[in-house]
Amino acid sequence: MDKIYTGNDKAHEIGYDSLRSMIYDLARQRGFKLTGKISRDKVKARIDFGRWIADCPCGGAGYVDPDDPIFWCGSCGNKKHHGDFLTVIFPKNREEIENEVLARPVRLLPEKM
Secondary structure (H helix, E strand, O other): OOOOEOHHHHHHHOOOOOHHHHHHHHHHHHOOOOOOOEEEEEEEEEEEOOEEEEEOOOOOEEEOEOOEOEEOOOOOOOHHHOOOEEEEEOOOOHHHHHHHHHHOOOOOOOOOO
């Protein structure tokens, strides 16, 4: 692994210009209201299996990106926040954390027999 995977990385991988455009399309497909406003409520970013995600109060989680620190949950559509994005808080020492994680050895699981 040469970098920590972000929301924009995921969006580009599946054909979107950005995380934000992916979110808007997913919200439309799932019938969720999305206001485009940003709530005062915040979520914290964390690294999970080499990707930046944030956890939703509903129990869901989703990709996040330090270049566009917004959060939208594909499980609940941020219903509790009336379709507003939540602000994502990344650690101040994000790059240091990324470098530390990337320096760790990757252990592959054995193949099933």
